[in-house]
Amino acid sequence: xxxxxxxxxxxxxxxxxxxxxxxxxxxxxxxxxxxxxxxxxxxxxxxxxxxxxxxxxxxxxxxxxxxxxxxxxxxxxxxxxxxxxxxxxxxxxxxxxxxxxxxxxxxxxxxxxxxxxxxxxxxxxxxxxxxxxxxxxxxxxxxxxxxxxxxxxxxxxxxxxxxxxxxxxxxxxxxxxxxxxxxxxxxxxxxxxxxxxxxxxxxxxxxxxxxxxxxxxxxxxxxxxxxxxxxxxxxxxxxxxxxxxxxxxxxxxxxxxxxxxxxxxxxxxxxxxxxxxxxxxxxxxxxxxxxxxxxxxxxxxxxxxxxxxxxxxxxxxxxxxxxxxxxxxxxxxxxxxxxxxxxxxxxxxxxxxxxxxxxxxxxxxxxxxxxxxxxxxxxxxxxxxxxxxxxxxxxxxxxxxxxxxxxxxxxxxxxxxxxxxxxxxxxxxxxxxxxxxxxxxxxxxxxx
DNA sequence: ATCGGCTCGCGCAA
DNA sequence: TGCGCGAAGCCGAT
Numbered sequence: 249x250x251x252x253x254x255x256x257x258x259x260x261x262x263x264x265x266x267x268x269x270x271x272x273x274x275x276x277x278x279x280x281x282x283x284x285x286x287x288x289x290x291x292x293x294x295x296x297x298x299x300x301x302x303x304x305x306x307x308x309x310x311x312x313x314x315x316x317x318x319x320x321x322x323x324x325x326x327x328x329x330x331x332x333x334x335x336x337x338x339x340x341x342x343x344x345x346x347x348x349x350x351x352x353x354x355x356x357x358x359x360x361x362x363x364x365x366x367x368x369x370x371x372x373x374x375x376x377x378x379x380x381x382x383x384x385x386x387x388x389x390x391x392x393x394x395x396x397x398x399x400x401x402x403x404x405x406x407x408x409x410x411x412x413x414x415x416x417x418x419x420x421x422x423x424x425x426x427x428x429x430x431x432x433x434x435x436x437x438x439x440x441x442x443x444x445x446x447x448x449x450x451x452x453x454x455x456x457x458x459x460x461x462x463x464x465x466x467x468x469x470x471x472x473x474x475x476x477x478x479x480x481x482x483x484x485x486x487x488x489x490x491x492x493x494x495x496x497x498x499x500x501x502x503x504x505x506x507x508x509x510x511x512x513x514x515x516x517x518x519x520x521x522x523x524x525x526x527x528x529x530x531x532x533x534x535x536x537x538x539x540x541x542x543x544x545x546x547x548x549x550x551x552x553x554x555x556x557x558x559x560x561x562x563x564x565x566x567x568x569x570x571x572x573x574x575x576x577x578x579x580x581x582x583x584x585x586x587x588x589x590x591x592x593x594x595x596x597x598x599x600x601x602x603x604x605x606x607x608x609x610x611x612x613x614x615x616x617x618x619x620x621x622x623x624x625x626x627x628x629x630x631x632x633x634x635x636x637x638x639x640x641x642x643x644x645x646x647x648x649x650x651x652x653x654x655x656x657x658x659x660x661x662x663x664x665x666x667x668x669x670x671x672x673x674x675x676x677x678x679x680x681x682x683x684x685x686x687x688x689x690x691x692x693x694x695x696x
Numbered sequence: 697a698t699c700g701g702c703t704c705g706c707g708c709a710a
Numbered sequence: 711t712g713c714g715c716g717a718a719g720c721c722g723a724t
Binding site: 611659 | 715717720
């Protein structure tokens, strides 16, 4: 495995004792560079290896919808790891404290974790690094080209990022080695995890129900990928922006929880039969836009607030603060889909009912929140609250960048000015009408 | 249906 | 310093 996928978070001489992978963003046993690196270290040292996941009692407003999806995926991962003689421990509580406690109790020699650009994860890792006295590594198991290598700075747009990413892609888009059976057994007794009890014990919002149209876990993710390649890829370019066509890959919930690796998807799509145009359209989204989202959050501490917008966008939004808003809605009115716009309401209901709004509608939805609230700050806040509450793939760099693109011109350019939006790109009901059958979409959502 | 204008700033060529 | 062009558009003219 390429050593460039690994960074040191803490330099200390290694101690004897097991290698532990603190799994967080990449919740899978297969195709996981952080786990593969951990096993490589453990074999070199002839030491036991374990995977640890720390379940935070609450996480950025997540509900049972997301926790349920995650826990079922983790249960499967526990089994896949067990098949390789790698124990899986589920801790509960504040991650810095619990990880530190685990390391001390089990006399761990080296700690490895996966990469995540979000603020809360950085804080957790810093908390752990400050407490421990062993080497601590971070592996980018989520991106194909490690985030810190793809570009050393905040990229202005996709066109500035694309050539940098592509230059590195041939080098990093390689096959995964197989996870091996681990031959140095864990010494202590391994307690069975009672998954039902853990779910019952959660103190998260139970009002946003779990969804049934998509099955959680790595196995289901692979089936979804096969289905996408077999049935949808060949018309991806023409169908993906029509909310009435089932043209999207539906892989984002799995990608968000790391139940499948983007690198695996890219390898399979490249191998697949089909037109280059469709493959390229999909790979553009999977690679360039996804990894650009990590770039944005990694290099911009204000990735989820107004200060993170580009200067031209802040300036133009400031100049239009006093513009008259034709409609004004509260969070509660948005949440319950009580606007005057039947298309907007349908998009909101799609998200509430299924946990996944169509990609085209996500743009329209967020831009209308800007149009119908008192300030861009309020709009951004409402969009993030709703996205994180209902979307299976909420709390993801992709989500933050999506609303920042819609409301704050991030990775976009200036357009002809108009009220409220200023030079931020506008989208209209009429425009949607010219692209797809709005009534058919509304009908479909009402009948879910 | 299709086209041009609208507008900003990065990155590269000169 | 100039120039081409970009993550998904809109609008009005033809």
